[in-house]
Amino acid sequence: MPKMFVSRSIEINANRASVEQAINNYTIWQKWSPWAILEPEVKISVNEKADFYEWQGKRTGSGNMKNNGQTGDVIDMDLTFLKPWKSTSKIYFRLKEKDSKISVSWEMHGSLPFFMFFFKKIMQAGIGMDFERGLKMLKDYCETGNIHSKLEFKGVQPFNGGKYVGIKRNATMHTIGDVMQKDFDALFNEFNGSQHLSDVWFSQYHKFDIVNGGVEFTSAVCVTEYPENLPAGWVKGEIEKCNLHTIRHIGSYDHIGNAWAASQMMIRAKEFKPKKGIHPYEFYRNSPKDTAPENLISDICFAV
Secondary structure (H helix, E strand, C coil), X not given: CCEEEEEEEEEECCCHHHHHHHHXXXXXXXXXXXXXXXXXXXXXXXXXXXXXXXXXXCCCCEEEEEEEEEECCEEEEEEEEEECCCEEEEEEEEEEEECCEEEEEEEEEEECCHHHHHHHHHHHHHHHHHHHHHHHHHHXXXXXXXXXXXXXXXXXXXXXXXXXXXXXXXXXXXXXXHHHHHHXXXXXXXXXXXXXXXXXXXXXXXXXXXXXXXXXXXXXXXXXCCCCCCCCCEEEEEECCEEEEEEEEEECHHHCHHHHHHHHHHHHCCCCCCCCCCCXXXXXXXXXXXXXXXXXXXXEEEEC
């Protein structure tokens, strides 16, 4: 069976005891789990010692996890998936004190069914992204006591379409935030005060390279009329009128991956079917210029 190894790390500015408790206690675990947030209806059962839990869901499948205890800096766990396929993995959390912070590494040692050997790289990358989402929420929880990420499942809603002007780019998953900020600042400076500017700001994602962490996207704003002259390298186009399946994310952009992961889970579970030929959108319903991170509203939308 093809072996898999995934490892991701983060630094947390909190005392070690609180970090250990958040990881070891499966009741607390559910607060920052990168999977529990994707399916509010998932059935979860945690034992009295909070060192064993089972889950059963439509999107997240079913399985269980057992905490085998902590030895020094290492927390040892067993993970068993029952659906969508059977597999077992070893999970390790490695903690290390570093410059008055706690470095947390989340590792998985497992395997795939033989018939899925060609999915190995994609699976490792996908699980790695899940670990990154979870570690960010763990950091928020341990540092502030809150996690600024909430999902609202809006279902299918109509969208009237419209003209847009944007900037098309390539970036990595880790640089996209900075690139987007610069492009939206440029768009705002260009159209600020224009009578043709709408209040619909969005990004459209054209290609994802999950394995290598690349993404091709357009940062854009809707306009009532195209300007006569566009800066070099800018693009214009039109969003067609369509129905959009929408998951709303409320909270910091650092956690917006939760909404994307939920959308992908729903597609795999056949809860909705994306329309071919229309790339997914990320609409921004308020501005980070005058909104606290915990109150930012973003809609992840797929045409259906």
